[in-house]
Amino acid sequence: MRKVAIIGTGMTKVDKHWRKSLKELFGEAGIAALNQTGSPAIDCLIVGNMCASDLSDQNNIGALLADYLGFVPNTAYRVEAACGSGGAAFLAAYSAVASGMYDVVMTGGVEKLTDGVGGNTTLSLGKAADAEYELFYGSSFVSLNAMIMRYYMDHYGVPREAFADFAVLMHRNGSRNPFAQLPFEIKRETVLNSDMISDPITLFDCAPVGDGAAALILCPLEDAKKYSDDFVEVAGISGATDTINIASRESLLSFRSTVTAADRAYRMAHISPADIDVAEIHDTFTITGVLSLEDLGFCERGKFHKMMMNGAFEPGGVVAVNPSGGLKSRGHPVGATGAYQIAELFLQLTGRAGKMQVPDASIGLAQNIGGSGSSTYVTVLRRV
Amino acid sequence: MSVPRYWREIPRRTRLETVKCSECGTVAYPPRARCGKCGSSNFENYRLPEKGRLVTFTIVRNPPKGFEKMPPYIIGVVRLEDGTIITSQLTDVEPEDVSVGMEVEAAFRKVVEDGDSGIIQYAIKFRPVVK
Numbered sequence: 300m301r302k303v304a305i306i307g308t309g310m311t312k313v314d315k316h317w318r319k320s321l322k323e324l325f326g327e328a329g330i331a332a333l334n335q336t337g338s339p340a341i342d343c344l345i346v347g348n349m350c351a352s353d354l355s356d357q358n359n360i361g362a363l364l365a366d367y368l369g370f371v372p373n374t375a376y377r378v379e380a381a382c383g384s385g386g387a388a389f390l391a392a393y394s395a396v397a398s399g400m401y402d403v404v405m406t407g408g409v410e411k412l413t414d415g416v417g418g419n420t421t422l423s424l425g426k427a428a429d430a431e432y433e434l435f436y437g438s439s440f441v442s443l444n445a446m447i448m449r450y451y452m453d454h455y456g457v458p459r460e461a462f463a464d465f466a467v468l469m470h471r472n473g474s475r476n477p478f479a480q481l482p483f484e485i486k487r488e489t490v491l492n493s494d495m496i497s498d499p500i501t502l503f504d505c506a507p508v509g510d511g512a513a514a515l516i517l518c519p520l521e522d523a524k525k526y527s528d529d530f531v532e533v534a535g536i537s538g539a540t541d542t543i544n545i546a547s548r549e550s551l552l553s554f555r556s557t558v559t560a561a562d563r564a565y566r567m568a569h570i571s572p573a574d575i576d577v578a579e580i581h582d583t584f585t586i587t588g589v590l591s592l593e594d595l596g597f598c599e600r601g602k603f604h605k606m607m608m609n610g611a612f613e614p615g616g617v618v619a620v621n622p623s624g625g626l627k628s629r630g631h632p633v634g635a636t637g638a639y640q641i642a643e644l645f646l647q648l649t650g651r652a653g654k655m656q657v658p659d660a661s662i663g664l665a666q667n668i669g670g671s672g673s674s675t676y677v678t679v680l681r682r683v
Numbered sequence: 684m685s686v687p688r689y690w691r692e693i694p695r696r697t698r699l700e701t702v703k704c705s706e707c708g709t710v711a712y713p714p715r716a717r718c719g720k721c722g723s724s725n726f727e728n729y730r731l732p733e734k735g736r737l738v739t740f741t742i743v744r745n746p747p748k749g750f751e752k753m754p755p756y757i758i759g760v761v762r763l764e765d766g767t768i769i770t771s772q773l774t775d776v777e778p779e780d781v782s783v784g785m786e787v788e789a790a791f792r793k794v795v796e797d798g799d800s801g802i803i804q805y806a807i808k809f810r811p812v813v814k
Contacts, residue, residue, distance in 0.1 A: 418748035425747050431692055432713050436772050436794060436806065437743060437750040442758045443770075445741035450760075453739070453783055497758075498742045498778075544713070546760050546768040551739065 300397045302520035305680070306527040307335035308642035313480040313511035313630030315413045321348075321355050322367040324512040325409040329368050332405065332514040336526040339516070342401040344368070344375040345392045347384030347408035349634040353423035354415040364409075374401070381427035382583060383538075383669025384408055385637025386676025389515065390538050393678075396517045403526075407514035407642075408635030420508060424633065427670040429544040441505065441584070443545055443671045445497040448586035450551045452499065455601030459499055462585040463490035464607060466503050466627055469582065473624020475654035478639075480509045480630030490585075504585040506625075511632035513639045520683075529649040534662070535568030535679035537561075543673045554672030557594035561666065564677040568662075572596035575679075576660040577619045577647050579640035581668040582626045591666055592620065595677075619657040622647065637667030641678055648682040689802055696806040697791060701767075703729035710767045733789035734812065735763035742778045749795055761787055761809050775810035786812040 309331025311324055319327075325346065333339075344365050351357045361375035380387035385408030392406035412420055425440045433443060452459065467487055473479040490503035516526075523530040539559035542548055548555070565571060572595060580595065582588025593600050597618050598611065606612070612620035623629045623643045626636060644663035646652040661682040668675050694700040695713055702714045706723035712731060717724050740759035743750070750756070757773040759781075773781060774792050787809040794804045 418746065418751060421745065422748040429713075432695075433770055434747065435692075435696070435804075436758060436770065436808075437746060437753060437756060438758050438770065439743060439745065439747050441745065442741045442743050446739040446758065446760055449741065449783070450739040494744075495742075496745045498744075500741075542719070544770065546770045547712070547719075551760075 301399060303393050303396045303517055303533045304520040304523035304530045304683070305515055305533065305641070305645050306518055306523050306530045307332045307516045308514065308645045309335070310478050310513040310639060310642050311511050312478045313509045313632055316510040317413065319510070321351055321357060321409055321411040322363055324411065324510060325364050325407065325514065326367050328407060328512040328514040329405060332516050336516050339403045339526055341370050341403055341405045342373055343395055343404045344370055344373070345378060345388045345395065345404060345406045347378050347388035347634045347637060348410060349379060349381055349384050350410060350412060350415070350423045354419065355411050380674050381669035382631070382633045382636060383667050383674045383676050384634035385513070385639070386665065386667030386678065387538060387637070387669070389637060389641055389678060390536055390676055392517050393533055393536055396519060402518060402522070404517045405514055406517065406638065407512065408638040409512040410632035410634045411510050412508045412632065413510050432544050439497065441500055442497040444584045444586055445500040447545065447551050447671065448499055448584065451586060454552060457601060457604065460487060460491065461604035462504060462589065463487045464604065465585045465588055466490045468607060468612065469621055469625045469627035472622050472655070473628025476624050476629055479624045479628050480507050481628045482624070500584055506583050506627055506631035509630040509632055511630060511635050511639065513635050513642045515638060515641055530683060531645055531648045532681045532683050533678065534681040535564035535570070536677070537563035537567065538674065538676045539563070540674050541672050543670065545671050552600070554590055554594050554668065554675060556672055556675035557591060557666060557668065557677070560675045560677040561595050564679050568679040568681070570662060570679065575618050575662050575664045577622060577644065577657045578664040578666070579621055579623060579643055580625065580666045582621065583631060583668070587668065588625065595664070595666060614657045622652065622655040622657055637665065637676060640665035640667060641680070644680050648680055684797055684802060684804060686802055689804060699731040699733065699789065699807055701729055701731060702726035710765065712767050712769055731767055731769070732764040735761045735787060737781070737783055737785045737787055738762050738768065739783060740773065740781055757781055759809060771806065772808045773810065774808040788812050
């Protein structure tokens, strides 16, 4: 297996991009990444996307984007793993370069959620769950996570306010991110008083609905200098699964897919959670963020609130968590989110994260979940 | 919902019929091709118990397409008497009267109607046990 480097990235702001289509969004991110790397020939494009067939009436995203970006006749395909599509596409791209099959690969993700009308977007996002045994009964994606949150609160005796404080921290971080969809600070009351979506989850526990695209270019580590002065090494990577139906799990208090993927990625990178300087974790809902902190080994189970209020998840603490604002504030263009996380870490590890910069960041972790924990992709990046 | 797609799931969703691993005894709901515990692909038919306790629940206020007229409705996770855990709706109860740990039992109910001329979808929901 060859060592793999990321040599360039591009992102659009996450937003309601009414004037831009699916391909225009990815085109913008792709061109930005190409411009950073001297516009190398792309041997293969592997892109993550979840909802295009439902909301844009479009499948065959690989060919669509290869055509739009002028990569024809080279290889191109789409990877789908619900909200984990970006992370899954990155794993496929990593494997493609590491194996020697392709030299220069563009990966990333794109999502165009605002083309969905009415309940179509809620329905489309819900398809991350089990269609016959969860969605059939009228479960939405939010409602499944709401049941996990209630179970967590009952089990550990953690008050609802503790989750609101997680959202407050994410918004404080995101207020410094020029690519964030919701770049403003909020108060605990903002979360507590926002509309109830599915008890106990309120609107401000949820990541917003938005459009966006992020692109990344990978090549063998030994060739990276040919394309760019700024590059990072992919030091560890893994993907793992859990049952698609949350009721079939051994526990609702942990995502086994995250624990497994993280453990494998840590071993591959020869590190432990304590070695990580900056992490972009998957906080679709505040509860998802909290479970992720625990599953990744950043805090003891049920004890996140005190640690968080003491600054453990900010620069200078245990690990700087979501300096981008996370899904909560940066936004969650579902199939692109995993690519945003890795692109943001690239900026951190190359010292170009501006106001979001975590001082001396040298090891970063991205954790991208598909469904309510039914699949997780964990990537560890190292400054070279 | 196409008729065959609805029809295929009738044994599970309306009669709680599923399978149990013939090698290690693990109940699979819904059925699997291979046992997640021991890897065996030998299963025997098994009927789930109709009573259990509520593990967790939520009240849906922002429904997916097809359920627009229903909110607020309750989705719950129920641990049946044999330990099998199942997701469904709660019925015959107001949201404010639901609590974790309450005893529930299976009840055959309508889930949704496919417009004016489509099929009417039924399934087992759970209702509080009245003593």
